[in-house]
Amino acid sequence: MSAAPLTVALLGGGTVGAQVARLLLEQSADLEARVGAPLQLVGVAVRDTAKPREGIPSDLITDDAAELISRGSDIVVEVMGGIEPARSLILQAMAAGSSVITANKALLAADGATLYQAAEESGVDLYFEASVAGAIPLLRPLRESLAGDRVMKVLGIVNGTTNFILSKMDEEGADYADVLAQAQELGYAEADPTADVGGLDAAAKAAILAELAFHTRVTFDDVSCEGITDVTSADVEAARAMGFVIKLLAVAERTPDGSGVIVRVHPAMVPRDHPLASVRDAFNAVFVEAEAAGEMMFYGRGAGGAPTASAVLGDVVAAARNRVSGGRGPGESTYADLPVRPISEALTRYYVNLDVADRPGVLAAIANAFAANGVSIQVVRQDGHGDDAGLVVRTHLASDGALSRTVDELRSLDAVKEVLGVMRVEGEAGA
Ligand SMILES: NC(=O)c1ccc[n+]([C@@H]2O[C@H](COP(=O)([O-])OP(=O)(O)OC[C@H]3O[C@@H](n4cnc5c(N)ncnc54)[C@H](OP(=O)(O)O)[C@@H]3O)[C@@H](O)[C@H]2O)c1
Incomplete structure (x- = not known):
């Protein structure tokens, strides 16, 4: 026999909220069986109560x-999204004894600590x-299944x-500009695409992933962030010619000596035979390397009303089960307290x-510039065309600082007419 109903209040009835309401109502019998108590949707808060909302009973709207x-x-x-009033409302809810489920990466990456602390003080769950x-x-x-392992790197x-x-x-x-316009027409990009193409959305997610992976507090401001606005069709073509594809990656890793973490978002070249290279269109994938488990990849739909609502409902069931059993989910784990180090x-x-310039001695001068700054060359590819020649160099592992000094020196060489592109390469064996 089921326990007394558990009540659920929904803040937001937009793309995700409408689907959460639909699933809660349509799957109520299954959810009740899984939780051990009925879930009762008691209200949906929105800004505009006059807007028609398919699937949400009008008497629930406020x-x-x-x-x-x-x-x-x-x-x-x-x-609902955004920092305020979402944060104040979540704190109010926790103070009233409610467990909170949120999809709000911007808020979590900016001020997750406040939410975790409030959840702890009120003895409620926070799932996201x-x-x-x-x-x-x-x-x-990351939070539960890999809690017994040591995550080394998250790449996604x-x-x-x-x-x-x-x-x-x-x-x-x-070209970038043409494809962006096409993405906006198809609804894949916002009218103001800055948060996406500037890498800010990915940076918020990188902070959340890093915090969970390394048990260390990481906020949005800790993430080095570069978007895709400077990626040219020439970069894409050069990547293709070398057997690579360009992806915007979120990377969270331990420093080479293991004493800190580095969290970065930037475009990178990925080998075409790497699992991340075959992730096309609007799909997401995250590659995790853990000491004992080895390599794992998580793949699927990274956005959209129904897919996102599926994850929200999973959290609702988890929080509801905890209510029924009188338990609680895991809280914040930042005991490792590792410093966040700069991308350099x-x-x-x-x-x-x-x-x-296409003349003798050019290759030697360029190789010298790399060697003088301690950057070792892995592969060189040359395309001659008239007086000019294109030269593409791939390096072995190097620090950001050493590479920047190399590029400055290359720019000062007579032999170099222009530095057309510089990009990181990720996902190569041993990289
Ligand atoms: N969309 C996705 O694919 C996706 C994926 C992952 C995570 N998320 C996250 O999920 C959250 C919601 O995204 P969404 O795409 O569903 O957004 P959305 O379509 O813009 O919906 C936001 C909802 O919140 C309501 N709202 C906003 N401010 C409010 C306020 N001050 N008071 C009361 N209601 C308010 C809006 O009311 P009105 O309808 O009246 O405007 C709307 O119903 C965001 O944090 C987002 O980052 C979204």
């Missing part, structure tokens, strides 16, 4: 989120599986908009694309 929270539901689901990589079960594996494609743009540039040889300390391989 524009008074604070009043809805004050009813003291067992579970409050926050899918949907905040990174939409439908893909990823945070629970966590932004569908930029992956769609880069996939199209790769498949069609199209990361060791990566690089690709450098140069426009050089």
